[in-house]
Amino acid sequence: MISRLxxxxxxWQPHHLASYERALGLPEGRxxxxxxxxxxxxxxxxxxxxxxxxxxAAEAEQRAADIIDAVLGVDVVxxxxxxxxxxxxxxxxxxLGRRTWGTLVDRLMLEICASQGIDQDIRAEALLRIxxxxxxxxxxxxxxxxxxxxxxxxxxxxxxxIYQRAPGRxxxxxxxxxxxxxxxxxxxxxxxxxxxxxxxxxxWHPSVRQLVALxxxxxxxxxxxxxxxxxxxxxxxxxxxxxxxxYLGLDGAAGHELVYLAKPAARPDAQxxxxxxxxxxxxxxxxxxxxxxxxxxDHGEDPLLGDVxxxxxxxxxxxxxxxxxxxxxxxxYRDALRLALVRLLHQGADRFETILLRAMIRLLxxxxxxxxxxxxxxxxxxxxxxxxxxxxxxxxx
Numbered sequence: 001m002i003s004r005l006x007x008x009x010x011x012w013q014p015h016h017l018a019s020y021e022r023a024l025g026l027p028e029g030r031x032x033x034x035x036x037x038x039x040x041x042x043x044x045x046x047x048x049x050x051x052x053x054x055x056x057a058a059e060a061e062q063r064a065a066d067i068i069d070a071v072l073g074v075d076v077v078x079x080x081x082x083x084x085x086x087x088x089x090x091x092x093x094x095x096l097g098r099r100t101w102g103t104l105v106d107r108l109m110l111e112i113c114a115s116q117g118i119d120q121d122i123r124a125e126a127l128l129r130i131x132x133x134x135x136x137x138x139x140x141x142x143x144x145x146x147x148x149x150x151x152x153x154x155x156x157x158x159x160x161x162i163y164q165r166a167p168g169r170x171x172x173x174x175x176x177x178x179x180x181x182x183x184x185x186x187x188x189x190x191x192x193x194x195x196x197x198x199x200x201x202x203x204w205h206p207s208v209r210q211l212v213a214l215x216x217x218x219x220x221x222x223x224x225x226x227x228x229x230x231x232x233x234x235x236x237x238x239x240x241x242x243x244x245x246x247y248l249g250l251d252g253a254a255g256h257e258l259v260y261l262a263k264p265a266a267r268p269d270a271q272x273x274x275x276x277x278x279x280x281x282x283x284x285x286x287x288x289x290x291x292x293x294x295x296x297x298d299h300g301e302d303p304l305l306g307d308v309x310x311x312x313x314x315x316x317x318x319x320x321x322x323x324x325x326x327x328x329x330x331x332x333y334r335d336a337l338r339l340a341l342v343r344l345l346h347q348g349a350d351r352f353e354t355i356l357l358r359a360m361i362r363l364l365x366x367x368x369x370x371x372x373x374x375x376x377x378x379x380x381x382x383x384x385x386x387x388x389x390x391x392x393x394x395x396x397x
Contacts, residue, residue, distance in 0.1 A: 028080030030118055030330075064088040068100065071107050079115070079122040082108060086126035089133065101136040105143050112162070113147065113155035117366075118330075124162045131169055141171045149183045160190035167203040170194060176204065180217060192221075192234035193318055199241045200319075206242075214242045222258055223251055229358070229389040236261045237318045257355040265316050272314075278356055279310040282340060289336040305333070313359040329366045338367045346376045350385045357386070361393050 017031045067085045070077050088094070096104075108130065112123045131140040144159035163170035175198065179191040195214070198204040206214060221227060221235035236258050239246040247262040260271055268276075283306040312328050315321035328337065341364045349357055361380065364373065380386060380394040 028078065061088070061092075064094075068096075068104070071104055072100070077107070077111070079119040079126075082111075082126040083122050086129035090129045096133075096135070098135050098139070101130075101133060102139050102143075104130060105136055105139050109143050109147055109159070113153075113158050120158075124158075124165070127162060128166050128169070131166075137169070140169070145171060145174055148178070148187060151184050153184070154186055156184055156186050157190040160187065160194045164190070164194050164197045167194070167197045167201045170198065170203070172198060172204050176210070180213070189228070189231045189234045192218075192231070192238045196234075196238040196241050196318065199238070211242055214238065218242065219249070222254055225253065225255075229255075229257070229393070232258060233261065234318075240316075256353070257358070260314075260355060261316055263316070274353070275314045275356060276306075276310055278352070279313055280306040282313075282344070283309050285340040285344065286333060286336045289339050313363065314355060325363065325366065329363070334367055338364070338369070338373070341367075342373055342376050345380065346372075349380050350383060354387060354390060358390055358393050361390070365396070 018028070020026075021028060021031050064085050067077060067081045069075075070081070089096075105127070108123060108127050112120055112127065115123060127140065130136050144163075147153070147159055148156050150156050160175070163175070175191065175194050178187065179195055182188050182191060195204075199206065218235045218239040222232050222239065224232065232254075236246065240262070247259070247264075250259060250262050256271075260275075263269070263272070283302075286305065287302065308324055308328055311320055311324040313321075315324065328334075341360055344352075345360060345364065352360065361377070364377070368374070368377070377394045381391050383391070
């Protein structure tokens, strides 16, 4: 079904995926979340905004009313409830009062900041749909800015992650100003990536003066060796969109990872070849462990797994890397991938190149479970031969 979504040939409604979830014994929303993300990222332009695929069944009217009552009454509302409610409001164009819209947006923003994983993704998609309502547009922007300007709030960057999916609804002026004078350090990484999304989609066209200022800000951040690596990576992603040759003037002291990200994607060299070979070896390791879908290899290996891993681990584009990672960790490869990563990292993490090691840690952090995975990450944190940024990356997982 996700494959059909990617190619624009799927035609279904939310209750179809709900049936699949029940048949597979999955919690509510575990299929709709990844499906929404894939559709938004890969559907033809305009298709991701088409409410046809979200059209709710007639009996959903009463259920939607019950969910609104639950929100107003401060009752528990699940991610699946938000998914149903937002799809129903979008498809039917139901009119609500300004106070009700404000309560829905405010509550949803709080739950997005408090949740993680697929539950957070589902709620984020729900906020994007609710934000399309005429009365909710301004409220969404106001509440988002209020959340982002809360100093010391580790979740203050969540609205920016949502706007990266739908840049057209971002408060562009505030986002750009905040990049040059961030209200809190938690925001810096997502400010860079959000501005990159605004430029990439054509939502915002910087003037010559603004472009020069962006390039200067990106270069300063990239060369700040005392800064967090994730922030410097995000600055490089924006630099790739603001400068046709981001590799010119890049100091080698910036590190191999940033030098790699600055390279033209269409020109393979020894470094990219090494990374590709490592991803192919990891793919072979996963297939050696075996999956539930053993029939997949009755007639040979899966030829796409190495490419999927390559894009997820060392892809040079943020959006591509994010989407491939989402598909990978929500697929039948998940268990075998986790076992392969734990085994490789446990055997000696310091033997991997830095960019691969950090990428493997990021990927493991999304699927880790159990004591063994925890001890593996603790071993990386305590290893003196591994650089400080990588140990910080492992501690964050």
